[in-house]
Amino acid sequence: MPASPKILILGAGGFIGSHLLERILTTTDRQVIGIDIQSSKIEHLLDSERLTFAQLNVHDTRAVTEYIEQADIVISLVALCNPALYNTIPLDVIDINFNRPYELVKVCARMGKWLIHFSTSEIYGRTIASYTGLSYEEQEPKNYLLNEDETPLVLGPISNQRWSYACAKQLLERVLYAFAFEKGLQYSVIRPFNFIGPRMDFIPGVDGEGTPRVLACFMEALLFHKPIRLVDGGLNRRVFTYIDDAVDALMCMLRHPDQAKGHAFNVGNVANEISIADLARKMVATYKDLRPEFSECDFEINVVSGKAFYGEGYEDSDRRVPDIAKARELIGWEPKTGLDRALRNTMRAYIEQYASAAACRKAC
Numbered sequence: 001m002p003a004s005p006k007i008l009i010l011g012a013g014g015f016i017g018s019h020l021l022e023r024i025l026t027t028t029d030r031q032v033i034g035i036d037i038q039s040s041k042i043e044h045l046l047d048s049e050r051l052t053f054a055q056l057n058v059h060d061t062r063a064v065t066e067y068i069e070q071a072d073i074v075i076s077l078v079a080l081c082n083p084a085l086y087n088t089i090p091l092d093v094i095d096i097n098f099n100r101p102y103e104l105v106k107v108c109a110r111m112g113k114w115l116i117h118f119s120t121s122e123i124y125g126r127t128i129a130s131y132t133g134l135s136y137e138e139q140e141p142k143n144y145l146l147n148e149d150e151t152p153l154v155l156g157p158i159s160n161q162r163w164s165y166a167c168a169k170q171l172l173e174r175v176l177y178a179f180a181f182e183k184g185l186q187y188s189v190i191r192p193f194n195f196i197g198p199r200m201d202f203i204p205g206v207d208g209e210g211t212p213r214v215l216a217c218f219m220e221a222l223l224f225h226k227p228i229r230l231v232d233g234g235l236n237r238r239v240f241t242y243i244d245d246a247v248d249a250l251m252c253m254l255r256h257p258d259q260a261k262g263h264a265f266n267v268g269n270v271a272n273e274i275s276i277a278d279l280a281r282k283m284v285a286t287y288k289d290l291r292p293e294f295s296e297c298d299f300e301i302n303v304v305s306g307k308a309f310y311g312e313g314y315e316d317s318d319r320r321v322p323d324i325a326k327a328r329e330l331i332g333w334e335p336k337t338g339l340d341r342a343l344r345n346t347m348r349a350y351i352e353q354y355a356s357a358a359a360c361r362k363a364c
């Protein structure tokens with residue numbers, strides 16, 4: 001029997017990378033090479049005989065190229081993907097989300113490797129519906145449902161540097177498409193829609209500094225009894241997708257390479273759409289349920305402007321509802337985890353990881 005293809009995961013030590021690595025090592029016989037600048041989220045996997053882990057910066061193009069040469073499939077996850085960075089260090093954001101993966105594309109094209117690239121649902125930008133002046137209830141699906149191959153990608157003005165990330169990721173997708181068109185590159189793209197799960201983001205002041213993504217911001221507020229801050233009232237809507245379902249999508253691609261190649265796939269759980277304001281309220285209720293000792297506490301929810309929270313140049317996508325027909329039809333993917341379970345699992349993991357650090361802070 002021919003050996004299973006060897007997989008290289010760039011960004012193996014991150015949130016998605018750690019779950020993907022775990023799944024591949026526990027459910028397949030594949031050899032994996034992992035690259036990342038950090039390994040704290042994959043310590044439990046480093047002893048695996050089928051894993052070669054290299055603590056490496058992707059700026060070291062020569063070393064990365066040597067690892068690419070050894071692999072058949074390259075999965076690219078390395079990014080700066082935290083909204084608080086997009087308008088504060090946009091040059092670093094553009095470099096790591098466009099320049100570095102562009103080098104990777106060239107090497108994969110030259111060597112004939114299948115490149116699976118993690119893009120983002122942010123490339124859709126704002127919906128057409130947001131410009132109609134109609135309320136959320138009045139909007140027509142064709143103006144907000146996001147289809148991989150038909151929906152226009154609508155980013156805001158250059159001075160709103162929030163779009164640096166989305167624009168870099170969008171241009172990289174155009175490069176992938178062009179390399180396939182002109183040079184026969186084998187590629188696939190995943191566009192994640194707000195994945196959540198254990199090992200997601202740091203808690204400021206405990207194991208990281210700055211502003212993490214929204215779920216970790218709200219967890220910090222709950223754990224440390226700070227007010228939950230709703231940016232611009234939390235009116236924007238997102239679908240939250242559980243990490244196990246997200247990893248399922250990647251595994252479906254690996255099982256169906258011929259159907260996956262040459263396509264971008266939305267990976268999001270439409271059934272889990274919620275406004276950020278409702279997410280905050282749902283997280284308060286779930287927290288009280290998971291920690292009955294705080295069931296009588298009041299958790300303050302304050303509104304803050306996007307400019308005050310993120311700084312100058314902030315703007316946001318209003319709504320992101322993925323059309324997932326293509327993932328269903330071509331690779332047989334279907335998300336299974338409802339929002340209640342996804343939130344409970346994620347919040348339980350945060351509580352287990354951080355409750356002792358929070359215990360020394362004031363009670364309600």
Ligand SMILES: NC(=O)c1ccc[n+]([C@@H]2O[C@H](COP(=O)([O-])OP(=O)(O)OC[C@H]3O[C@@H](n4cnc5c(N)ncnc54)[C@H](O)[C@@H]3O)[C@@H](O)[C@H]2O)c1
Pocket residue numbers: 010011012013014015016017035036037038056057058059076077078079080081096118119120121122191192193194195196200
């Ligand atoms: N998590 C989501 O919901 C989501 C949403 C949209 C897009 N994405 C995309 O999915 C991919 C993975 O996201 P994630 O949530 O796991 O992010 P993450 O930040 O947890 O993982 C990224 C990893 O890249 C590593 N890294 C950063 N710079 C590096 C460098 N110079 N050299 C080597 N490693 C470096 C980091 O150490 C980190 O482990 C990213 O491309 C991101 O843009 C994720």
